[in-house]
Amino acid sequence: MSTISTEQIVVVGGGPAGLAAATSLVRTGARVILIDAGERPGGQYWRHHAESSLAAKHEELRIIAHPNVEYLAKTNVWAATYRDGVSTLHLLIDGKVEREIRTRTLILATGAYDRSLPFPGWDLPGVMTAGGVQALLKGQKSLVGKEIVVAGTGPFLLPVAIGLIMAGVQVKAIVEASRPTAWFTKLGALTHNDGKLKDFITFQKIIFGAKVKIHYGSAIVAAQGSSCVEQVTLAKIDRKFVIKPGSDRQITCDALAVGWGFTPDLSLAVALGCASRIDPRDGSLVIDVDEHQETSVPGIYAAGEITGIGGSALALTEGRLAAANILKAQTEDLLRLRGKQQIFANALLDIYGVKNGWTTWQDEATVLCRCEEVSVGDLRKAIVELGVSDLRGAKLLTRAGMGMCQGRVCGQFVAEFVAKESGRQVALKDLQGFAKRPVITPIPLGLLAKGAER
Amino acid sequence: MTNPDVIVIGAGMVGAACALALTEAGMEVLVLDRSTIASGTSGAGEGNILVSDKEPGPELTLARRSRDLWFEISERIGGDFELEAKGSLVISRTSSGIAQLRHLADEQRNHFVEAIEVGSPELHDLEPYLAPEIAFGIHYPEDAQCQPMLATAHMLRMVRLAGGRVSEREEVLAISQAGNELSVRTIGGDHTAPFVVNAAGSWAGEVAALAGSALPIAPRRGFILVTAPAPKLVMHKVYDADYVANVASGEADLQSSAVVESTKSGTILIGASRERIGFDSHLEIAILRRLAAQAIALFPSLAKIDLLRAYHGFRPYAPDHLPVIGEDPLCPGLFHAAGHEGAGIGLAPATAELIRDAVLKKPSFMDPTPFSPRRFVASS
Amino acid sequence: MTQIRVILNGESITSREGQSVGALLLEHEQRATRTTRQNARPRGMFCGIGICFDCLITINGITNQRACVTNVEEGMTIQTQQGSGAIA
Incomplete structure (x- = not known):
C-alpha cells in the first residue's frame, strides 16, 4: 500500500507558479514532491537548454536540488481521483514507469498552452504555435524555418520574434490583431507593472532595428503549400476580427508562428473534481479559487494560469500565496501584489482580446479538429441535418475533440463555432464536458495492466 | 404543430427507433429529452448488435428480428452510421x-x-x-455494430423530416390521465397525446413513477x-x-x-x-x-x-434481465420500452416494432408477453 | 556533447544527447512526421510542447510517439508514420 503523508505536500507543475510554491514551502522545512512534465524545471516561461545559465538567475529553478524536494521530471499525472480528503495521483514517469502518490495537500500549477484559431492551411507542417516555436528555440536551439512570419495577438509575440531574430532567422513580418491605440485606453492599468512596460519598449526598439514590420489590426488568415507551408495570406481585420475585403496579400515564408493567447490546462484539476468557471475576460474555462488560492475541493490549491491567464509574475505570486496559506503565514503583502498584477493582466487580456469574427476565415474544407480531421463542412452538416446544438453533440456526432489531444486544441473554438451556428451562447457545461478527461495523458495498456509501483 | 399522436420520452437509441417506427406508421411524433439526443446510455456504449450472447428464448427472437431490421433501416433512411456486419x-x-x-x-x-x-x-x-x-x-x-449516437441522430432526422418534433432540454415533470388522453407536463409546458412511450433508459423507473406506476429498472x-x-x-x-x-x-x-x-x-x-x-x-x-x-x-x-x-x-x-416492452397496466396509453441493459442498441428496432404494433393494436412478429410490464406491475 | 547514432527511416544518422526527435527531424529538413489517417495529409510539430499530438511518429516500432517530447537515445529507430502506422 502507498502511504498517505500529511506533511508531504505535492505540487504539480514545474513552471513559475509551481516552483514559487515549492520554494516557499521548503524554506519553512516542509517536504515537497514536485511533479513536472518537462525534463528540466521552468515550464514554458523559463524553458531553457541544458547548458543554459538561467538557473543561476532564479532561485526557484534551483529548488529542485533542495534536500526536502523530490523532483520528478518527465512525469505526467495520467489519472487522478479524490476521495475523503485524499488525492491519489497516478504518475507515468518518462513514459515507462507507473507510480502512485497520495496526499492531503496538493497545489495544482499545470499552466497553459497556446490558444489556436483554425484557418485554411493551419494544419500544414511549418505552421506552429508561437509557444511551440519558442519552445524549440529555447529548449533545443532548433529553428522551425529560415523565413518566419510571427502572427496572432498578445504581448508574447514580440519576445518570440526577437528570439528568432537573435537566432539569425529572417522574421518576414509580425502580424498583430490588436491596434496600438488599444494601449492608450489602458495606460493607467499598465503602469501597475513598469518592468513589463520597459520590456515592451525595448522589444519595439529591437524589432525596429531589425527592420521587421509590425502589421497591426491584421491577421494571417490562410496558409498555402503542398508538403509544408510556402506562403501565408495577410489581411486587415476589423475590430470584430472580420477580414476587410480586398486587404489581403501573400507573404512567402517557410514557417508561421501563430498564437492567440493561452488556454489553461485544466484536465488534472477537473479530474479531481475542482469547480471551474468561464473567465469572462477571454472565454477560457478556469479553475475557481478563493482568495487563498484554494479550489472548491478542500486541500487542493491552484495557482498560475489555470486560475485565469495572467502571466509569469502573477503566477509566481499565486504560487507563493498558495504556499503561504498552507503554512498559515502572513499573506497581506502577497495579496496586495496579486491585486496589482491582476489589474495589469486584465488590461492585457482586454487589449489582446480575440473576437469571434474569426469564424468567418474558414472555408468548408478547413480542418477544425486536427486529430480526427473534422472539417467546417462536417460540423455544419451535423448542426443542420442532425440537429447538433452543443459541444457534446458535436463531439459525439462528428468526432471533433475525440482524438489524441482530447479536445485540448479545438475544444474552445469548436464550442464557439457550434454556439454561433446554432444561435446559442457557449455554456459552462459545454467547456466542462470537454475538459473532463479521466485519462489525462495516454498510457500504454501494457503498463496499465501491470499496475503501479507503490 | 398540432397535438401529437404520440409523445416519446427519451431521445436515446430506443426512443429514436420508436419515434421512427411510429412516424413511418403515419403518426405525428413529439420526442422529449431532458438533455440532448443520445446523451445517456446510448452515447456510452459500443453499438452492439449481437445475437451471439443471447440464449434461446424471447430475447434471441427479438435480437434476430432486430438485427435484420437494422440493415433494412440503414437501407431505407440512408446516412452513414457505420453499420457493419463485422461478426x-x-x-x-x-x-x-x-x-x-x-x-x-x-x-x-x-x-x-x-x-x-x-x-x-x-x-x-x-x-x-x-x-x-x-x-x-x-x-x-451475423453479429454487427453501429455508431449509436449517429444512428440515433439519423433516425431522428427522419422523424423531423416527416413533420415530427424533437425537443431537447425539455424534462418531463408529470404524466396524468386527461380524458382519453395522457397529459405530459414538462419544464416547457403541457403536451397531450393519446399515447406516450417511456424510452428513458436507465431513468425509465423514474418516468414510470411520474405516471403513478413503477418499474424495477x-x-x-x-x-x-x-x-x-x-x-x-x-x-x-x-x-x-x-x-x-x-x-x-x-x-x-x-x-x-x-x-x-x-x-x-x-x-x-x-x-x-x-x-x-x-x-x-x-x-x-x-x-x-x-x-x-x-x-x-x-x-x-x-x-x-x-x-x-x-x-x-x-x-x-430489470431483475430478470429481459427488457420491458408494452403497455402499463396502471396507466393505459403509457407504453414502456426500456430495460435493455447492454443490448439496447441491438434490440432497438425490434422493440420499436413491438411498440408500434401494441399502439396500433396489431399482431406482431412475436408474442410480446414475456416483455410485458405486467410481470412487475399488477393491474389495480 | 555526446554524439548518438540513430536510424531515421532506415538511414543511420548522428544526433546529440538531449536532442528531441522533433528537433532532429528539423535538422534533416524533415518537417512532416506522419500523414493523417483519413486524408493522408502531411503533419508535423504544431504545439511543440506535447499537448496537440500532431507530431506522431513511430519510435522503436511503437506507433504514435510524440516527436516534440521524445529525446533521442543511442540506437533508436525512428520511422515517419503513414496513418496509424504498422504493427511491430
Whole structure:
C-alpha cells in the first residue's frame, strides 16, 4: 500500500507558479514532491537548454536540488481521483514507469498552452504555435524555418520574434490583431507593472532595428503549400476580427508562428473534481479559487494560469500565496501584489482580446479538429441535418475533440463555432464536458495492466 | 404543430427507433429529452448488435428480428452510421468453458443462429493477432455494430423530416390521465397525446413513477476503454466466453471479461465491466487495469498501444434481465420500452416494432408477453 | 556533447544527447512526421510542447510517439508514420 503523508505536500507543475510554491514551502522545512512534465524545471516561461545559465538567475529553478524536494521530471499525472480528503495521483514517469502518490495537500500549477484559431492551411507542417516555436528555440536551439512570419495577438509575440531574430532567422513580418491605440485606453492599468512596460519598449526598439514590420489590426488568415507551408495570406481585420475585403496579400515564408493567447490546462484539476468557471475576460474555462488560492475541493490549491491567464509574475505570486496559506503565514503583502498584477493582466487580456469574427476565415474544407480531421463542412452538416446544438453533440456526432489531444486544441473554438451556428451562447457545461478527461495523458495498456509501483 | 399522436420520452437509441417506427406508421411524433439526443446510455456504449450472447428464448427472437431490421433501416433512411456486419468471435481457453460454449452454439443453431466452430489454425486466419495459445472459438458472422449516437441522430432526422418534433432540454415533470388522453407536463409546458412511450433508459423507473406506476429498472455501470488510433489489429468483435455468463448474472460485485473490437475511426474498444452500484461516476483505476490485462490476454500486441480514454455508461436492467416492452397496466396509453441493459442498441428496432404494433393494436412478429410490464406491475 | 547514432527511416544518422526527435527531424529538413489517417495529409510539430499530438511518429516500432517530447537515445529507430502506422 502507498502511504498517505500529511506533511508531504505535492505540487504539480514545474513552471513559475509551481516552483514559487515549492520554494516557499521548503524554506519553512516542509517536504515537497514536485511533479513536472518537462525534463528540466521552468515550464514554458523559463524553458531553457541544458547548458543554459538561467538557473543561476532564479532561485526557484534551483529548488529542485533542495534536500526536502523530490523532483520528478518527465512525469505526467495520467489519472487522478479524490476521495475523503485524499488525492491519489497516478504518475507515468518518462513514459515507462507507473507510480502512485497520495496526499492531503496538493497545489495544482499545470499552466497553459497556446490558444489556436483554425484557418485554411493551419494544419500544414511549418505552421506552429508561437509557444511551440519558442519552445524549440529555447529548449533545443532548433529553428522551425529560415523565413518566419510571427502572427496572432498578445504581448508574447514580440519576445518570440526577437528570439528568432537573435537566432539569425529572417522574421518576414509580425502580424498583430490588436491596434496600438488599444494601449492608450489602458495606460493607467499598465503602469501597475513598469518592468513589463520597459520590456515592451525595448522589444519595439529591437524589432525596429531589425527592420521587421509590425502589421497591426491584421491577421494571417490562410496558409498555402503542398508538403509544408510556402506562403501565408495577410489581411486587415476589423475590430470584430472580420477580414476587410480586398486587404489581403501573400507573404512567402517557410514557417508561421501563430498564437492567440493561452488556454489553461485544466484536465488534472477537473479530474479531481475542482469547480471551474468561464473567465469572462477571454472565454477560457478556469479553475475557481478563493482568495487563498484554494479550489472548491478542500486541500487542493491552484495557482498560475489555470486560475485565469495572467502571466509569469502573477503566477509566481499565486504560487507563493498558495504556499503561504498552507503554512498559515502572513499573506497581506502577497495579496496586495496579486491585486496589482491582476489589474495589469486584465488590461492585457482586454487589449489582446480575440473576437469571434474569426469564424468567418474558414472555408468548408478547413480542418477544425486536427486529430480526427473534422472539417467546417462536417460540423455544419451535423448542426443542420442532425440537429447538433452543443459541444457534446458535436463531439459525439462528428468526432471533433475525440482524438489524441482530447479536445485540448479545438475544444474552445469548436464550442464557439457550434454556439454561433446554432444561435446559442457557449455554456459552462459545454467547456466542462470537454475538459473532463479521466485519462489525462495516454498510457500504454501494457503498463496499465501491470499496475503501479507503490 | 398540432397535438401529437404520440409523445416519446427519451431521445436515446430506443426512443429514436420508436419515434421512427411510429412516424413511418403515419403518426405525428413529439420526442422529449431532458438533455440532448443520445446523451445517456446510448452515447456510452459500443453499438452492439449481437445475437451471439443471447440464449434461446424471447430475447434471441427479438435480437434476430432486430438485427435484420437494422440493415433494412440503414437501407431505407440512408446516412452513414457505420453499420457493419463485422461478426463476433467468442473464445474460450478452458475445457469447461469450451463445453459450455459448444452447448450454447448448438442450441443457438437450433434457433437459426449462424454459429461456426473454429479451431486452430483457422482461428488465427480470422484473427491474426489473437494470442497464439487460444485454440477454440465460435464465429458468429451475423453479429454487427453501429455508431449509436449517429444512428440515433439519423433516425431522428427522419422523424423531423416527416413533420415530427424533437425537443431537447425539455424534462418531463408529470404524466396524468386527461380524458382519453395522457397529459405530459414538462419544464416547457403541457403536451397531450393519446399515447406516450417511456424510452428513458436507465431513468425509465423514474418516468414510470411520474405516471403513478413503477418499474424495477436499475443502472448497471459499465466501463469501456478506448485506445489511441491503432493499425487494424482486431478484425471482429472478440470476446471471452465469460462475457455471456456475466451478462446473465445478477451479482452486484464487479465482473469483467474482455470484449475487444476495432472501430471505423481506428480506435480499439475494450469492455466490459459490470457493477450494480447505482449512478456512481467515480473513476475506478482497478477496473481499467483489469480490463487492460484481460484485453492483452486476448491480443498481446495491445500492450504497446496507448489507452486514450475511458468512459462509463449506466445500462438499464430489470431483475430478470429481459427488457420491458408494452403497455402499463396502471396507466393505459403509457407504453414502456426500456430495460435493455447492454443490448439496447441491438434490440432497438425490434422493440420499436413491438411498440408500434401494441399502439396500433396489431399482431406482431412475436408474442410480446414475456416483455410485458405486467410481470412487475399488477393491474389495480 | 555526446554524439548518438540513430536510424531515421532506415538511414543511420548522428544526433546529440538531449536532442528531441522533433528537433532532429528539423535538422534533416524533415518537417512532416506522419500523414493523417483519413486524408493522408502531411503533419508535423504544431504545439511543440506535447499537448496537440500532431507530431506522431513511430519510435522503436511503437506507433504514435510524440516527436516534440521524445529525446533521442543511442540506437533508436525512428520511422515517419503513414496513418496509424504498422504493427511491430
